[in-house]
Amino acid sequence: MTLAQHTIWLFLLAGLGAGVFGAMLGIGGGILIIPVLVLGFDVPVHIAVAASLVAVIATSSAATSVYVGRGLTNMRLGMTLELATTIGGIAGGLIATQLPSSALLVAFAVFLVPIAILLFRGRTERGEAVENPAAARGMSTDTRRGLRGVYYNPRTDEFLAYRVRRLPLGMALSLVAGGLSGLLGVGGGILKVPAMNLAMGVPLRVAAATSNFMIGVTAAASLVIYVQRGYLDPLIAAPVALGVMGGALLGTRAAPRVPAATLARVFAVVLLVIAVQTFLRGIGVSGG
Numbered sequence: 001m002t003l004a005q006h007t008i009w010l011f012l013l014a015g016l017g018a019g020v021f022g023a024m025l026g027i028g029g030g031i032l033i034i035p036v037l038v039l040g041f042d043v044p045v046h047i048a049v050a051a052s053l054v055a056v057i058a059t060s061s062a063a064t065s066v067y068v069g070r071g072l073t074n075m076r077l078g079m080t081l082e083l084a085t086t087i088g089g090i091a092g093g094l095i096a097t098q099l100p101s102s103a104l105l106v107a108f109a110v111f112l113v114p115i116a117i118l119l120f121r122g123r124t125e126r127g128e129a130v131e132n133p134a135a136a137r138g139m140s141t142d143t144r145r146g147l148r149g150v151y152y153n154p155r156t157d158e159f160l161a162y163r164v165r166r167l168p169l170g171m172a173l174s175l176v177a178g179g180l181s182g183l184l185g186v187g188g189g190i191l192k193v194p195a196m197n198l199a200m201g202v203p204l205r206v207a208a209a210t211s212n213f214m215i216g217v218t219a220a221a222s223l224v225i226y227v228q229r230g231y232l233d234p235l236i237a238a239p240v241a242l243g244v245m246g247g248a249l250l251g252t253r254a255a256p257r258v259p260a261a262t263l264a265r266v267f268a269v270v271l272l273v274i275a276v277q278t279f280l281r282g283i284g285v286s287g288g
Contacts, residue, residue: 019247060216088178
């Protein structure tokens with residue numbers, strides 16, 4: 001096996017791991033792909049971001065097909081927030097191509113810290129148990145009652161009803177999330193999931209499923225800018241995307257078996273480690 005072939009297999013494995021976490025938490029996997037490519041393989045950051053955006057689209061495609069079938073995705077909420085997210089994604093992509101790599105890396109690192117804290121401390125499961133889920137789902141289509149939903153929690157073996165709160169705040173945060181997607185190549189899910197869970201009262205499992213539905217559109221809008229600038233390298237993006245798709249399918253199968261709070265806290269620690277390494281690289285110090 002040549003060095004190039006060895007590297008391609010490593011890209012595939014990196015995508016596989018990122019896809020598992022990305023699908024389970026609805027963050028697209030870009031949050032892991034970028035540090036791996038930049039820190040582990042010395043890939044230029046703009047090329048890493050473009051590959052990450054392709055991976056985010058792959059995660060969305062694989063995970064959404066499963067989550068929609070399980071009734072976890074809140075389609076109305078996702079389509080409502082996606083307008084603001086897409087606008088932000090296009091704007092972020094335009095801004096990112098004008099910034100130096102060091103600035104992108106430092107921004108990426110600083111961005112991770114508050115998100116890790118939110119994930120670690122957040123209340124992950126919300127909702128009230130209902131005995132008639134079919135009737136409750138009918139209520140969710142009544143616009144007079146706002147955005148409501150029902151989902152099945154396999155760990156407690158019950159159906160839980162919830163109501164979306166503070167929609168204007170969610171729209172504003174989605175705009176910011178879209179901008180970060182285009183700027184940093186993270187798909188926006190790393191902010192949208194905590195925003196839906198903490199600010200809008202959406203259960204973490206539903207927020208992750210809905211985010212997976214949304215991030216593909218956001219990433220595609222941003223990716224156009226990177227393709228036009230010549231930053232998409234198929235030899236990097238293709239194996240990463242294939243690995244991510246496989247990992248996303250595994251992640252959707254494993255998600256019901258893992259406590260949401262446990263997964264969120266473990267991932268928060270991973271984000272903090274990545275933040276330190278990425279910040280050191282951004283300021284010109286080796287991250288080890």
